[in-house]
Amino acid sequence: LLSEAAHSIADSLNEVFLLASLKRSRRPADARHPFGYGMERYFWSLLAAVGIFVTGGCFSVFQGIEAFRSGGSETRQGYVIGLVVLAVALIAEGASLVRAVLQVRGAARARGRSMAAEIRHGHDPALRTVLAEDSTACAGVVLAIAGIALHMATGEIAYEASASILIGLLLVYVAYTLGRAARGQLVGEAADPEVQRELRAFLVEQPEIDTVTALLTMRLGPDSVMVAARVDLTPGYDSETVELAMVRIRHGVRDRWPELDQVFLDVTDAAATRRGAAADRRP
Known part of the structure; x- marks a missing residue:
């Protein structure tokens, strides 16, 4: 007792x-x-x-x-x-x-x-x-x-x-x-692996994104997840188009996965990256 x-x-x-x-x-x-x-x-x-x-x-x-x-x-x-x-x-x-x-x-x-x-x-x-x-x-x-x-x-x-x-x-x-x-x-727990796979596939499907070089997630609460992604852009888009595309992608992520409410996209230019890599290889 x-x-x-x-x-x-x-x-x-x-x-x-x-x-x-x-x-x-x-x-x-x-x-x-x-x-x-x-x-x-x-x-x-x-x-x-x-x-x-x-x-x-x-x-x-x-x-x-x-x-x-x-x-x-x-x-x-x-x-x-x-x-x-x-x-x-x-x-x-x-x-x-x-x-x-x-x-x-x-x-x-x-x-x-x-x-x-x-x-x-x-x-x-x-x-x-x-x-x-x-x-x-x-x-x-x-x-x-x-x-x-x-x-x-x-x-x-x-x-x-x-x-x-x-x-x-x-x-x-x-x-x-x-x-x-x-x-x-x-100590910081990532989102479910299935959600991470689906999110990466969603980002790669966007016409403005060439590749996703890094994708990090961390749970901030039972119904809140932070997403930080580094993406390489497809060549040929001007800055205004890229800005509008990033806004659209963020809204698309939040609409599809409401718990992913903190989305940060680190944008790099794939073409510029390739040019920089080629310059580094020159004698």
């Missing part, structure tokens, strides 16, 4: 973190943060992972070890009430898990991929964290019920202590997984 209580406290604090991340990440861009505050979600998700690790995982493992060291001195009174409390918790956590699953399914359907792919490659850390927390909470409650029931039936505290340690290890694993994902997003 103490392990599950610590888990519930960690979940409650994490919900506050995630609520803060949703509100703060929606602030408009300003002079200090010209690309907006989308990465706030990744930061607060990392704090949530740390909370799960410390408040839930470490405490649960500690409780299990202390129960083993008690040598069976713990009382067996009040276990029926404990089981009732856990049953109510399982119903509440199960309802929350169903809502999270439905939300993930809706997001996966909107992107045209499976739920498993959405969980692995989804870019909303808040949704991923809530789903992980609710799944772990249900599994933890089941382990706690099993440990208490076996303790009542056999009188062996080892079952309850083992359940507490298993809950802690499960929380540590979930915290590590969430923290690793948040770290990857905080």
Whole structure:
């Protein structure tokens, strides 16, 4: 019960973190943060992972070890009430898990991929964290019920202590997984490889572009991606035509991929580049 209580406290604090991340990440861009505050979600998700690790995982493992060291001195009174409390918790956590699953399914359907792919490659850390927390909470409650029931039936505290340690290890694993994902997003994560391939093909198809020599992307938030491309131009266009073409291409990128909202094109002249290379080769 103490392990599950610590888990519930960690979940409650994490919900506050995630609520803060949703509100703060929606602030408009300003002079200090010209690309907006989308990465706030990744930061607060990392704090949530740390909370799960410390408040839930470490405490649960500690409780299990202390129960083993008690040598069976713990009382067996009040276990029926404990089981009732856990049953109510399982119903509440199960309802929350169903809502999270439905939300993930809706997001996966909107992107045209499976739920498993959405969980692995989804870019909303808040949704991923809530789903992980609710799944772990249900599994933890089941382990706690099993440990208490076996303790009542056999009188062996080892079952309850083992359940507490298993809950802690499960929380540590979930915290590590969430923290690793948040770290990857905080240090700068590229757009999906499929989007990068489609974007490169789209740029190459433009009549004004000869080649795309470099294409870099970085996710600025769940719904915001920065694109920086270095393109060589086809010879024969004047500066005004090139300027209008770049504006058209930027609008075309944003219309086709709304999340690519920060597009920068570094324009070079392919013919000039070739002439420069030929001059360098002259004796």
